[in-house]
Amino acid sequence: xxxVNKNFVxxxxxxxxxxxxxxxxxxxxxxxxxxxxxxxxxxxxxxxFNKKLSTSLVGIIACAAIIIPFVLSCYLxxxxxxxxxxxxxxxxxxxxxxxxxxxFLVDHLSLVMLLVITGVGSLIHIYSVGYMHHDEDYPRYMxxxxxxxxxxxxxxxxxxYVVMFAGWEGVGxxxxxxxxxxxxxxEYNNAAKKAFVMNRIGxxxxxxxxxxxxxxxxxxxxxxxxxxAPAVLNGNATVTAICFLLFVGAMGKSAQIxxxxxxxxxxxxxxxxxxxxxAATMVTAGIYMIVRSNILFxxxxxxxxxxxxIGTLTALFAATIGLKQTDIxxxxxxxxxxxxxxxxxxxxxxxxxxxxxxxxxxxxxxALLFLCAGSVIxxxxxxxxxxxxxxxxxxxxxxxxxxxxxxxxISGVPGFAGFFxxxxxLSKVYASGHFVxxxxxxxxxxxxxxxxxxxxxxxxxxxxxxxxxxxxHLHESPTxxxxxxxxxxxxxxxxxxxxxxxxxxxxxxxxxxxxxxTGSAPHIHASHTFxxxxxxxxxxxxxxxxxxxYTQYVTKHVVPEDxxxxxxxxxxxxxxxxxxxLYENAITKPLNSISAFMYNFVEKYxxxxxxxxxxxxxxxxxVLLKQLQTGNVGFYVFAMVIGICLMLxxxxx
Amino acid sequence: MNTLANNIPINYYLILSxxxxxxxxxxxxxxxxxxxxLMCIELMLNAVNLLLAAFSVMHNDAGGQVMVFFIMxxxxxxxxxxxxxxxxxxxxxxxxxxxxxxxxxx
Numbered sequence: 106x107x108x109v110n111k112n113f114v115x116x117x118x119x120x121x122x123x124x125x126x127x128x129x130x131x132x133x134x135x136x137x138x139x140x141x142x143x144x145x146x147x148x149x150x151x152x153x154f155n156k157k158l159s160t161s162l163v164g165i166i167a168c169a170a171i172i173i174p175f176v177l178s179c180y181l182x183x184x185x186x187x188x189x190x191x192x193x194x195x196x197x198x199x200x201x202x203x204x205x206x207x208x209f210l211v212d213h214l215s216l217v218m219l220l221v222i223t224g225v226g227s228l229i230h231i232y233s234v235g236y237m238h239h240d241e242d243y244p245r246y247m248x249x250x251x252x253x254x255x256x257x258x259x260x261x262x263x264x265x266y267v268v269m270f271a272g273w274e275g276v277g278x279x280x281x282x283x284x285x286x287x288x289x290x291x292e293y294n295n296a297a298k299k300a301f302v303m304n305r306i307g308x309x310x311x312x313x314x315x316x317x318x319x320x321x322x323x324x325x326x327x328x329x330x331x332x333x334a335p336a337v338l339n340g341n342a343t344v345t346a347i348c349f350l351l352f353v354g355a356m357g358k359s360a361q362i363x364x365x366x367x368x369x370x371x372x373x374x375x376x377x378x379x380x381x382x383x384a385a386t387m388v389t390a391g392i393y394m395i396v397r398s399n400i401l402f403x404x405x406x407x408x409x410x411x412x413x414x415i416g417t418l419t420a421l422f423a424a425t426i427g428l429k430q431t432d433i434x435x436x437x438x439x440x441x442x443x444x445x446x447x448x449x450x451x452x453x454x455x456x457x458x459x460x461x462x463x464x465x466x467x468x469x470x471x472a473l474l475f476l477c478a479g480s481v482i483x484x485x486x487x488x489x490x491x492x493x494x495x496x497x498x499x500x501x502x503x504x505x506x507x508x509x510x511x512x513x514x515i516s517g518v519p520g521f522a523g524f525f526x527x528x529x530x531l532s533k534v535y536a537s538g539h540f541v542x543x544x545x546x547x548x549x550x551x552x553x554x555x556x557x558x559x560x561x562x563x564x565x566x567x568x569x570x571x572x573x574x575x576x577x578h579l580h581e582s583p584t585x586x587x588x589x590x591x592x593x594x595x596x597x598x599x600x601x602x603x604x605x606x607x608x609x610x611x612x613x614x615x616x617x618x619x620x621x622x623t624g625s626a627p628h629i630h631a632s633h634t635f636x637x638x639x640x641x642x643x644x645x646x647x648x649x650x651x652x653x654x655y656t657q658y659v660t661k662h663v664v665p666e667d668x669x670x671x672x673x674x675x676x677x678x679x680x681x682x683x684x685x686x687l688y689e690n691a692i693t694k695p696l697n698s699i700s701a702f703m704y705n706f707v708e709k710y711x712x713x714x715x716x717x718x719x720x721x722x723x724x725x726x727x728v729l730l731k732q733l734q735t736g737n738v739g740f741y742v743f744a745m746v747i748g749i750c751l752m753l754x755x756x757x758x
Numbered sequence: 759m760n761t762l763a764n765n766i767p768i769n770y771y772l773i774l775s776x777x778x779x780x781x782x783x784x785x786x787x788x789x790x791x792x793x794x795x796l797m798c799i800e801l802m803l804n805a806v807n808l809l810l811a812a813f814s815v816m817h818n819d820a821g822g823q824v825m826v827f828f829i830m831x832x833x834x835x836x837x838x839x840x841x842x843x844x845x846x847x848x849x850x851x852x853x854x855x856x857x858x859x860x861x862x863x864x
Contacts, residue, residue: 735860738795738860739787739790742786742795743787746786746787
């Protein structure tokens with residue numbers, strides 16, 4: 106069993122710092138810049154000339170703008186040395202003692218993110234062509250997707266925190282655009298605003314963390330901060346504050362308690378957006394940021410502990426809500442929140458590579474699940490309520506099969522991607538000595554399987570419960586949509602084999618790939634017998650869950666009741682613990698009444714009063730003083746002489 | 759240099775100039791005819807000019823006399839403008855009595 110060393114100081118090998126090259130110096134530099142700029146170019150072309158381009162050309166440009174970066178990322182994957190390379194584009198900000206470069210760090214961590222973003226992103230772009238091409242605003246949609254990819258790449262490739270922050274804000278903006286894509290529906294606009302405001306709260310924390318970092322290090326570049334961190338910050342309370350503030354940023358972006366409520370609402374956007382932004386990439390930015398800063402977090406054990414607790418609570422909390430949701434996308438949204446909680450729990454106990462591993466596998470199977478959901482919604486002519494679905498298996502064979510693979514992957518069925526990453530997190534949380542968190546995460550794992558199987562049985566099995574028109578309309582989606590499903594399904598199976606547990610394979614490919622970045626974290630050894638016990642228990646639990654949910658929802662045809670017939674705990678869960686209502690009453694309403702007070706009293710009487718009072722005073726003093734102006738020249742001259750005499754007198758005495 | 763001007767003590771100049779200035783002030787204050795008021799203003803200016811010239815000689819400094827020329831030039835311009843205004847006023851109201859000219863106010 107692993108023992109936490111309280112006085113642990115991460116060792117940074119200074120020889121491992123990457124070399125800096127100018128972007129025009131080598132193929133790697135050019136490729137890196139091309140990766141970033143191609144999506145921006147796609148955005149500009151589609152955004153500026155969308156009226157002139159044909160629908161198919163828009164699709165081709167948008168897809169090319171992400172497939173080219175994907176190919177280049179694959180090239181970088183083979184070409185990048187272990188210690189990474191910094192590609193310098195230009196000096197960005199040079200004021201006082203603040204020196205910031207627009208430069209990009211390509212190392213193993215950013216490569217992982219790069220491949221996920223461009224790889225999964227490419228599939229989702231292709232899917233979008235099939236899903237969205239009937240929409241009247243299709244070019245705008247595709248250009249937003251490209252812009253999002255640009256900012257996301259900026260986020261993961263930036264070689265200092267400010268470039269990361271620029272990307273961080275940019276993806277938030279694109280998320281806002283895409284959630285509110287159908288802006289004629291006011292609820293969607295509200296969801297977009299909610300996401301934006303929630304993210305702003307987190308961003309404020311992030312920004313404050315950056316200010317503290319700059320104050321301590323006089324720099325914001327990764328190399329300088331991480332190189333100097335152990336010497337500058339060890340045993341210093343500031344590092345806890347910095348880590349805590351950075352985590353507040355991650356809470357907002359990655360939807361952790363208490364800032365998670367925006368993510369389920371973000372499902373207002375088109376489904377591929379939910380897959381790309383709100384499942385696979387943007388919401389994992391918080392995890393990326395913490396893994397990137399893992400040197401700092403290793404120095405702040407209390408902040409890490411806090412992250413583990415928040416992550417675990419979020420995982421459990423969201424999973425319980427997911428149990429009773431009836432909107433197919435809402436179930437997946439809460440599942441995303443829950444899985445993000447898993448990742449944070451892993452980061453909190455110091456298993457940074459396991460957290461990243463789950464980011465990757467989760468990107469595969471959650472993107473798959475969302476895209477399948479999109480295919481189902483497409484077939485159902487827009488309906489999202491699982492109570493009106495059922496029996497879709499025979500109408501949507503490919504979607505059904507791929508969705509089943511996604512369900513098996515997320516539930517952690519051995520052999521599928523989710524199993525490897527999730528069990529790794531579970532065993533590492535246990536091995537690091539957090540027994541309570543382990544129990545809670547294990548319960549979450551069970552709940553995950555329950556709500557995913559419930560979703561699966563209700564959607565694809567039993568009898569169709571929708572209207573006759575809908576049944577008539579049911580059809581499998583076009584190839585452009587099923588192709589990404591199949592690729593992602595394959596990835597959801599094989600994706601896990603790059604991180605096989607120690608008792609199966611001596612070599613954990615993923616972990617050793619990330620070693621240059623996370624290598625300074627202590628290695629957590631889980632006992633092999635323990636892992637096997639967990640495996641055995643989880644297999645038994647999964648079989649039981651699959652069987653009971655099957656009898657419940659397929660054999661007995663139990664359909665979730667109407668929301669207003671529920672009582673007790675199910676009612677509480679359906680209404681998401683009334684957290685939205687709590688925020689509404691505890692924050693929004695007081696804010697609104699303060700605003701009303703400010704308007705009705707402060708604005709109207711104090712501010713307007715001061716302004717109008719100034720005017721009143723001027724007018725009335727004028728009325729008084731104009732009496733002096735008689736028009737009688739003699740009087741004026743007389744007054745002037747008196748005045749001059751007085752001045753002379755003053756001069757004399 | 760032993761001229762007449764040098765033999766007269768400065769006090770005399772001061773007193774004469776003071777008397778002239780006061781006559782000018784009183785004229786401005788008490789007369790109602792705008793032309794006379796204008797002339798009284800000239801009187802005040804010239805009282806000052808006299809004083810300036812006297813002190814200039816006393817201190818043997820040409821600056822005072824230069825100032826006098828300036829004042830004369832300005833006064834000439836002022837009179838030109840003032841008289842033309844008065845002509846226009848007279849054409850309009852057939853009077854140059856300043857007590858009648860009390861309509862230029864709020």
